[in-house]
Structures are given as structure tokens and as C-alpha cells.
Amino acid sequence: MEGTLVDGIVEVGANGRERFYDARGYGRPRGDGVVLSRVEAAHLLYRGDLDAVDGSDFGAFLAANDEILVPFVVYKDLRDRGFYLSPARNGWVEEPEGIDFVVHPRGTGPWDGEVEHRIRVVSERTDVPASSIGDAVVAVVDEESEITYLETESVEISGSSSFSLDAPVDGTVLGDRVLCWDPPEAIYRRGFYGQPLSGEDGPLQLSLLEAVYLAETGCLEVDGGAERLRARARADEADRFDRRLVAYRELRERGVVPKTGLKFGTDFRTYEAVEDVSSLGHSELLVRVVPVDRVFAPSELALDVRLAHGVRKRMVFALVDGERVRWLSVARLTP
Amino acid sequence: MEGTLVDGIVEVGANGRERFYDARGYGRPRGDGVVLSRVEAAHLLYRGDLDAVDGSDFGAFLAANDEILVPFVVYKDLRDRGFYLSPARNGWVEEPEGIDFVVHPRGTGPWDGEVEHRIRVVSERTDVPASSIGDAVVAVVDEESEITYLETESVEISGSSSFSLDAPVDGTVLGDRVLCWDPPEAIYRRGFYGQPLSGEDGPLQLSLLEAVYLAETGCLEVDGGAERLRARARADEADRFDRRLVAYRELRERGVVPKTGLKFGTDFRTYEAVEDVSSLGHSELLVRVVPVDRVFAPSELALDVRLAHGVRKRMVFALVDGERVRWLSVARLTP
Known part of the structure; x- marks a missing residue:
């Protein structure tokens, strides 16, 4: 025929x-x-x-x-x-x-x-604009014609973590972090803000991101306030800090606690139900923050998804557009 | 006192x-x-x-x-x-x-x-030039003051894989790959070049990188030869292809077989002792090819090393300087 x-x-x-x-x-x-x-x-x-x-x-x-x-x-x-x-x-x-x-x-x-x-x-060498995915499975064909299927999906993020302080805590800016010398125990234990210098008592180190958010919400007082902290952070990172702050705020406001994802090479790992750090489970998501007009190489997506899968977490990209965030989940699929 | x-x-x-x-x-x-x-x-x-x-x-x-x-x-x-x-x-x-x-x-x-x-x-936000590491442990302090220790080391790469063909095989350029319609079985089975279209017999797909190397070494004949293949590859990737080719050649010449590392988000995964693909073990190295003047963000190093560790491979960066390659191993260390 x-x-x-x-x-x-x-x-x-x-x-x-x-x-x-x-x-x-x-x-x-x-x-x-x-x-x-x-x-x-x-x-x-x-x-x-x-x-x-x-x-x-x-x-x-x-x-x-x-x-x-x-x-x-x-x-x-x-x-x-x-x-x-x-x-x-x-x-x-x-x-x-x-x-x-x-x-x-x-x-x-x-x-x-x-x-x-x-x-x-x-x-393997096709550009993949972030804006173009979210409702399809991306089949990446590598040089040797092996196929990796990546399921992409627009998702909503939410959790049940919540925490507030009755009175603001005092902090001192030290280089690129903020130290609180005598903080209420709850800010770390229940809010999961910062990292104690040693054990769970005594001085607490906050990242600039945490400090800006706490200062913006009236929970932290430092010389110069949130404005000075933002200026300090932008000196190192410019737009990237602003994007991360937009994503950080949105996560906190949705009841999810973001902590640094450096060990996983991402911006954040997140916890959706923090009640007390002594009973903290594993983090659920790895979040990479990118501008909404970001263009991915397929190998970048493959790397993030592979790592997240290996540590039993879900890979989510925060596509930041001004003050808004679109959440994009990418996961390996075996059809 | x-x-x-x-x-x-x-x-x-x-x-x-x-x-x-x-x-x-x-x-x-x-x-x-x-x-x-x-x-x-x-x-x-x-x-x-x-x-x-x-x-x-x-x-x-x-x-x-x-x-x-x-x-x-x-x-x-x-x-x-x-x-x-x-x-x-x-x-x-x-x-x-x-x-x-x-x-x-x-x-x-x-x-x-x-x-x-x-x-x-x-x-977390310090730039790390590739040229500045290789004889020290890099202690990366993240925003929350958690520390990741990365052992960096200049290494030599070698293996025992070797293979040659008596007569060149014919290939056809198809888009960004080369198809050999009727190749000798050994080119895949023992040389671990390409990927069969189906099973282990019949047409063999070669990546452009494999095809250029085979054409340069007299093992592959295509219309226009290695020069046309290189021109095709450079149309997509420019300098990046040249760098990957330099690293690919060096690996093959040192007895190590590079295959695509896309699934791991890197350039290559490598096999140091290929005798027959039917008895192939796991790949040992993940190789990322970068220009010698590349500046890393600590989170990039952390991501690669974390992934390599998770899949029990060793992370190696190929720092390409013209036709020369310096091999840089980076691994997690618990002091």
C-alpha cells in the first residue's frame, strides 16, 4: 500500500x-x-x-x-x-x-x-519559555533519543502554618543577616523564623528575606526598618531579591513556611504545617523563583526534577510577574 | 581577661x-x-x-x-x-x-x-570563579547559617574503554542527529556509540557530538564530512558545542565513554570500562562542561553535587580553555 x-x-x-x-x-x-x-x-x-x-x-x-x-x-x-x-x-x-x-x-x-x-x-537543545508550559507533558528527547517525560501543571499552594507576635522583636543588621540577641522563643520554635546561633536559645540569626518580611509585618524593629534591609539586600542581588521577596511573602501568606533551599540548589524548601520546630516533618516542596519571562533549557528542568524526585519532594517554579506569582509544578512522568 | x-x-x-x-x-x-x-x-x-x-x-x-x-x-x-x-x-x-x-x-x-x-x-551569594577552586574545601554558609562543605580537587580522568573500526560506516544527517542505516553491530555494542532506533539491531542514531568525533577519526562517512557536521551543530549551540567537543574528545582519548547526561541535567555521564553494552555497569561520573573563566554561584555547585551524590556518581567539571581541559572534582564533605 x-x-x-x-x-x-x-x-x-x-x-x-x-x-x-x-x-x-x-x-x-x-x-x-x-x-x-x-x-x-x-x-x-x-x-x-x-x-x-x-x-x-x-x-x-x-x-x-x-x-x-x-x-x-x-x-x-x-x-x-x-x-x-x-x-x-x-x-x-x-x-x-x-x-x-x-x-x-x-x-x-x-x-x-x-x-x-x-x-x-x-x-535537548530547544528553548522552553516558562510561559509556554503548565498544561502539557513536555517530552524531552536527548541527544541519544532517550525520552524524559515532564508533567507540567499550574497549581495553587496552600498550608496551615500561621504565627504572629504580640510585640516586635529588636534586631541588629550584621553584614547580610540580622541578629536578634534576646528573641522570644516562639519566633523560632513556632514561626520557624531564623536559625539560632547555638542550640535553641540565645541569639537568633535571620536571613535578610525573613527580616524584611518580619519588619514589613511589624514583627521586627531594626535601625532604618524594612527599607534599609531591602536596600542592603538589593545591593547584592538587585531584581533577584525582589522576586524572592514576592514569592516569600506569598508563601507565608498562604500558610507555607519557606526556608532556604541552598542544599538543594533551589531558592526555598517549604513546610506546609509548622506547629513547633521540635515536631517538624520533612519539607514538601522545592521552589525555584524565576521571572515570568524566563526561558528554560530542557536540561535545567530535568536537573531540578531529578533532584526533587531523589529527595522525595515536589519541584515547583514560582513565576514572578511584578507582585503576582504563578506556581508551576514540574514532575517526572512514566506514561 | x-x-x-x-x-x-x-x-x-x-x-x-x-x-x-x-x-x-x-x-x-x-x-x-x-x-x-x-x-x-x-x-x-x-x-x-x-x-x-x-x-x-x-x-x-x-x-x-x-x-x-x-x-x-x-x-x-x-x-x-x-x-x-x-x-x-x-x-x-x-x-x-x-x-x-x-x-x-x-x-x-x-x-x-x-x-x-x-x-x-x-x-550563599558569593561568586566562586572556577579558576579559584581545586585545592580547598569551600564552606558555603547559607542564609540560615547552615554550612555545606564542598571538597574541590583537580583530578586526572582515565579509563580502559577502547574501540576502533576497520572501515568507516556510512551515515545520513537527519536534523540534529545522524542515522546509520546498516551499521556494524560493534559500533554500538562495543564502542557504545549512538542509540539503536529499536532493539540492538537496525538503524543507529548518533548524536552530532558522536558523529563529529567519529568523522574526525575516520570512522564515519557523511556528505560534507566532519566540517558540515560541526557547522550544523554550531548553528544551534555556537561556542558551547566546541567546548563539549573538546571535552568529549579528551574523554574518549583517555579511555572513558561519554554519553549524554540530560537526565541528570549535566553534559555527560561517563563509563570508564566499556567492553560490551550487554554487561554495562552504572556510569561513574557526571560531567558538566564550562569555560575556564566560568563563575559559579554556590547554589549551582550545591545542586550538582547533591544530585551526583544522590545517584552515587562523582561530579566533575570540565574547565575548557581552548583545546585544553582541566578536570575539577567537587564532592560533599562531612568534616
Whole structure:
């Protein structure tokens, strides 16, 4: 059986419909025949179910359409895993923009119209703008054609940690931190602010971020107030500090306690239910704060997600746009 | 007992030598007395062993010398772990440049002159030029004054993997990879080049990096040769491809097989003894390729090292300077 490439799709005539669409979920029917995306046609050529397209075998067809090699690798992998897929073309699937395939639930096909995953294919060197993800699985194809599936999702963050002080505590700015010489025990024990210099009593060190937030909310008094602290922090970090502060504030206000994520190479690790540090569980999220117009390299996403998975935490990106934050969860997926 | 700050060091008079240097390894003797670095003086003030320096207690002394807070945190941590330390001052230790402290082996002190670690203190936001590390432990103090110790070391890389082909194999450039339609089995099985499209037989996909190296060494023939492949690769990646190629070549020539490290967010994972892919063990190194003038953020180092540790591999940076590579190993250390 042969196909013909017309306007970017491959037409297969008489009986194509029954053989390829009805029986195995390739393409879309057109009369007795079927129309296939080039990736689907390549897969049928590869399997030997289609003999040629305009006289070309699998190798010649790929050579003439080399931009489909990377999507082909993903299509083949998902077919091998037992899924039927629909190419994301106008009129073939809903909202095809920004994705390459729709994966149908196992046991269903394009005729059912159900959606298990929306798949976007990128190669190892493709730029991935943060603004472009959040409702699709990103299939990253590396140099050796191994595939990493990253599930991206816009999420809401919330927790039950809350804490307030009756009277502000005094602090002294020391370099890039603030020391409280004689703080109420609760600020560390229940609010999980700062780090005691030694044991759980005595002087408490606050990060600049913690100090700014406490000063802004009337819980800390230092010479020059929050303004001086922000100026000190911006001297080192400029915009980055402002972004981290926006994310920090939002987390605290949503009942989640952020602490530094340096050991994990991220901005924060977070605790969603702090009652007393003596009964603290493991942190749940790793948060990386980035500007909303940030463009990721696939390897950056892979690194963060791999690490978070390894330490049993969830990787979340805080996309900061002025004073607003969009939370983007990225996780490994095995389809 | 009181001290006096003179020219950046704290002098303690009569009996200071016996009490602080001879008995507990602080400072350097001067006559009957002792001279202390400001960090040592702060530690003695903190412990209550020194009453004041020029009338200042611990808090006032730190407030007036706030740049010593971060080194103090590290000094205190290492003292708490049972080590004696010498501040890295000219005449106090050998080669004091670029470090803050020398740590003496447990049970020895400054009078023995033995060195367990050379410590460089950086705070979470300090830039760390790649060229500045390789013979010291970098102690990274995060915002909350938790310390991560990173052992940095210049290393040699070598392995026993070797492979050659009698005759070149033919390949076709397809987008950003090369396909060999009918390659000798050994190129994948024993050379561990490329990735079969399916199973272990049939078409083999090579990355551009693999293809360039094979073409340069006379093992691959493609239209336009290595020059065309390099031009194709540089279109996407410019200098980065050249750097990765220099590192790739050097690894192959040292008997180590590099494969993509995308899943780990690095450039390569490597295998030091490939005989046959059917008996392949785990990869040993994760390699990140950077220009020799690269400046790290401490959190980047922490992220890479944490991940490598989690997957039981060793993190190595390839610092590329023209055609030469310096290999820099970075690992977590618990002092």
C-alpha cells in the first residue's frame, strides 16, 4: 500500500480507513481512505505496514522530512507503550496549539475523543519559555533519543502554618543577616523564623528575606526598618531579591513556611504545617523563583526534577510577574 | 581577661599564651601573651573565655566587625566538631592566599603544623570563579547559617574503554542527529556509540557530538564530512558545542565513554570500562562542561553535587580553555 504527500499530510486511498483508522487509530478518515500526519506515515513505513510514500521508503521519507525525526521517536515510544495518539492538528484534536500529540487513555482511540496526556515534544537543545508550559507533558528527547517525560501543571499552594507576635522583636543588621540577641522563643520554635546561633536559645540569626518580611509585618524593629534591609539586600542581588521577596511573602501568606533551599540548589524548601520546630516533618516542596519571562533549557528542568524526585519532594517554579506569582509544578512522568 | 584590637588582630597580654595558645590552640604566641584573629577573639568572647575586646562584649564586637560573622559561623562549627584551626594569615600558615582557615587533624594543633583541610568560606551569594577552586574545601554558609562543605580537587580522568573500526560506516544527517542505516553491530555494542532506533539491531542514531568525533577519526562517512557536521551543530549551540567537543574528545582519548547526561541535567555521564553494552555497569561520573573563566554561584555547585551524590556518581567539571581541559572534582564533605 502506498501513500501520497499532499499539503503536509499523507493520503492513503481505498481501504485505508478500515485498515489504519478503524483498526489501529492512525490518522483521520476521508471517505474510504485515510489521511495521516507525516509522523504517522513514518511509523507505518517503519513497521512495514505502508510500502512507500511517493515511492520513498522509511529512510528516504525521513531524509526528506528530517524535522519529524524527533516527534517520531516520541510517537513510537508511546505507541510501544500501548497508546493510541492523535497528531495535534486543527480539526483533529481540541486546542492543538503548543502541542504535538494528544495521547488517548489505554483502550480508547481517536474515535472516543478522551485525552490522557497532551504532549509537547522538544529536543535537548530547544528553548522552553516558562510561559509556554503548565498544561502539557513536555517530552524531552536527548541527544541519544532517550525520552524524559515532564508533567507540567499550574497549581495553587496552600498550608496551615500561621504565627504572629504580640510585640516586635529588636534586631541588629550584621553584614547580610540580622541578629536578634534576646528573641522570644516562639519566633523560632513556632514561626520557624531564623536559625539560632547555638542550640535553641540565645541569639537568633535571620536571613535578610525573613527580616524584611518580619519588619514589613511589624514583627521586627531594626535601625532604618524594612527599607534599609531591602536596600542592603538589593545591593547584592538587585531584581533577584525582589522576586524572592514576592514569592516569600506569598508563601507565608498562604500558610507555607519557606526556608532556604541552598542544599538543594533551589531558592526555598517549604513546610506546609509548622506547629513547633521540635515536631517538624520533612519539607514538601522545592521552589525555584524565576521571572515570568524566563526561558528554560530542557536540561535545567530535568536537573531540578531529578533532584526533587531523589529527595522525595515536589519541584515547583514560582513565576514572578511584578507582585503576582504563578506556581508551576514540574514532575517526572512514566506514561 | 581583656583583649585589644591593633591592626586587625587582637592582643591578649600576660598568661594569654598559656591559656589560649598552649592549652587550646588559639592564635599565635607573642612573648607571654597571644595574638588572635578577630574570628578567634569572637569565639572566645562567645564562649565567655574572654571578657571583652576594648570594652566590647560579643554582640558589640560582632556589630563593629560584621564581616567576620560568616567566617565565625564556620570556625565555630569546626571547633564544635573537635578541630583546632589556624586562621590563614601570612606567617601563621603556609600559602594563606585564597583560604580563610587551615584545619588541623583531630588531636593535633597549630604547633604541629599538619593540615587536614584548607577551608575557604563563602556566603550563599558569593561568586566562586572556577579558576579559584581545586585545592580547598569551600564552606558555603547559607542564609540560615547552615554550612555545606564542598571538597574541590583537580583530578586526572582515565579509563580502559577502547574501540576502533576497520572501515568507516556510512551515515545520513537527519536534523540534529545522524542515522546509520546498516551499521556494524560493534559500533554500538562495543564502542557504545549512538542509540539503536529499536532493539540492538537496525538503524543507529548518533548524536552530532558522536558523529563529529567519529568523522574526525575516520570512522564515519557523511556528505560534507566532519566540517558540515560541526557547522550544523554550531548553528544551534555556537561556542558551547566546541567546548563539549573538546571535552568529549579528551574523554574518549583517555579511555572513558561519554554519553549524554540530560537526565541528570549535566553534559555527560561517563563509563570508564566499556567492553560490551550487554554487561554495562552504572556510569561513574557526571560531567558538566564550562569555560575556564566560568563563575559559579554556590547554589549551582550545591545542586550538582547533591544530585551526583544522590545517584552515587562523582561530579566533575570540565574547565575548557581552548583545546585544553582541566578536570575539577567537587564532592560533599562531612568534616
